[in-house]
Amino acid sequence: MLPEKYKKDLDKLINIAQNYREGTISNSLLIDVLSSQQNFKENIELCRKYLEENNISVVEEEEVEEMTDEINYTELIKPYDTTQIDISPKPLSLDMIISRLENEEIDLMPDFQRKAGLWSPEKKSQLIESLLLRIPLPAFYFDGSNNSKWVVIDGLQRLTALKEFFVDDESKLRLQGLEFLKELEGATIDDMPRAYVRRMKETQVITYIINPGAPINLKYNIFKRINTGGLELEPQEIRHALYQGFPARYLKELANLEEFKQATGYSVKTDRMLDREFVLRFLTFYGLGVLEYKGSIDLFLNAGMEMLNRKGFEKTDAGRIKIRFVMVLNVSKEIFGKFAFRRMPDLCKRRPISKALFETWTCILAECTEEELDSLVERKKNLIEKYRVMCLEDGEFIDSIGSGKVSSVKRRFEKIYNLVKEIVK
Numbered sequence: 416m417l418p419e420k421y422k423k424d425l426d427k428l429i430n431i432a433q434n435y436r437e438g439t440i441s442n443s444l445l446i447d448v449l450s451s452q453q454n455f456k457e458n459i460e461l462c463r464k465y466l467e468e469n470n471i472s473v474v475e476e477e478e479v480e481e482m483t484d485e486i487n488y489t490e491l492i493k494p495y496d497t498t499q500i501d502i503s504p505k506p507l508s509l510d511m512i513i514s515r516l517e518n519e520e521i522d523l524m525p526d527f528q529r530k531a532g533l534w535s536p537e538k539k540s541q542l543i544e545s546l547l548l549r550i551p552l553p554a555f556y557f558d559g560s561n562n563s564k565w566v567v568i569d570g571l572q573r574l575t576a577l578k579e580f581f582v583d584d585e586s587k588l589r590l591q592g593l594e595f596l597k598e599l600e601g602a603t604i605d606d607m608p609r610a611y612v613r614r615m616k617e618t619q620v621i622t623y624i625i626n627p628g629a630p631i632n633l634k635y636n637i638f639k640r641i642n643t644g645g646l647e648l649e650p651q652e653i654r655h656a657l658y659q660g661f662p663a664r665y666l667k668e669l670a671n672l673e674e675f676k677q678a679t680g681y682s683v684k685t686d687r688m689l690d691r692e693f694v695l696r697f698l699t700f701y702g703l704g705v706l707e708y709k710g711s712i713d714l715f716l717n718a719g720m721e722m723l724n725r726k727g728f729e730k731t732d733a734g735r736i737k738i739r740f741v742m743v744l745n746v747s748k749e750i751f752g753k754f755a756f757r758r759m760p761d762l763c764k765r766r767p768i769s770k771a772l773f774e775t776w777t778c779i780l781a782e783c784t785e786e787e788l789d790s791l792v793e794r795k796k797n798l799i800e801k802y803r804v805m806c807l808e809d810g811e812f813i814d815s816i817g818s819g820k821v822s823s824v825k826r827r828f829e830k831i832y833n834l835v836k837e838i839v840k
Contacts, residue, residue, distance in 0.1 A: 424448050425466060435753065436682070442475060443684050480767045482817055483818060501625070505621075506621055507622055510616040512555070517582050520565065534575070539588055542576045553570070556568035556622070559624040566659065568625070576588065590603070657720070658723070677748055697740065697778060697781075698722070698723065699722070701778045702732075705778075705824060712819055746780055749792055759799065759807070783835065794839075801837070
């Protein structure tokens with residue numbers, strides 16, 4: 416028997432499936448919505464059965480139509496000015512690392528802590544056992560641009576284990592699965608003899624600190640090269656780590672808008688910040704302009720994060736752009752419905768949502784006047800038919816959707832811009 420507390424969330428999913436997803440719900444959306452419920456894993460099959468009884472199918476993840484870069488981002492940022500590379504080796508006692516953890520002076524990126532690939536209790540315990548056995552730990556890498564809040568570049572899961580053992584109270588790590596010191600099975604830091612605690616805290620660890628002033632693209636490159644955690648971070652997760660504060664909060668705020676979820680048909684996954692990448696694509700192309708795109712989406716989106724981090728953006732631009740974004744999303748949903756930001760089909764079958772079409776349509780609509788947007792809604796049948804023909808017959812436009820070449824990006828912006836102007840003239 417399915418508990419009543421589940422049914423409220425499931426009924427919301429049924430509404431989403433019926434109105435925005437052609438009677439389907441992705442498995443990731445189901446888990447994301449219900450995972451906060453107690454005993455979720457024990458009730459998952461009952462939840463699936465409840466959805467099936469209401470004619471809702473749980474499907475695998477809907478694909479997102481990607482686009483390929485013209486060139487790799489590293490080709491645009493080499494060679495570095497070696498005077499800008501300031502990475503200092505810094506031997507520290509483990510006690511100093513623990514002190515920073517106690518005082519929240521290391522950002523452990525809580526958005527990533529619940530992701531797949533985090534260490535098991537046994538692996539965390541074996542790290543503590545290594546300290547007791549005087550086995551040296553691998554080096555830690557930090558972005559030290561803000562000395563009061565280091566950002567972890569490499570060593571996130573080791574630091575999480577150290578925090579759970581030495582710092583946490585409620586979720587204190589209890590040792591298990593030890594290979595050599597089996598007499599310490601079940602022990603916490605509170606059970607350790609003083610000699611053991613001192614031995615661990617006096618352990619010397621090697622840290623590398625990227626000092627203030629390093630260019631964002633250099634830090635981004637270092638992050639991609641060095642990060643060796645069990646969870647390989649996506650590009651947007653790296654940008655999120657490097658831009659804590661307003662930029663990260665703003666992207667999350669816009670990605671959590673109900674208007675965004677509805678306009679995209681609840682098709683953009685949230686668990687690896689893909690939804691925030693979609694939002695950043697709009698903000699970057701809208702804020703910097705398509706002419707600033709040089710062929711690498713990585714570099715371009717990095718520049719977008721720099722824009723969000725610019726002094727004054729939060730006060731002077733953020734509110735205005737959010738209002739514009741919501742307006743564009745509502746107009747897109749009203750015109751295209753379930754086909755928003757997708758190639759228009761020839762047999763009424765919905766295609767995957769496209770990053771390229773999302774950034775292009777949102778930016779062009781954001782530049783329209785309210786009168787032009789109203790005109791597009793009024794003439795949406797004509798717009799849809801002409802757009803469908805473009806998607807099926809215009810070879811240049813079709814090829815441009817899957818490419819990150821400068822010429823392709825400019826071409827699709829130009830063609831959709833011309834289509835919009837043709838409708839509203």
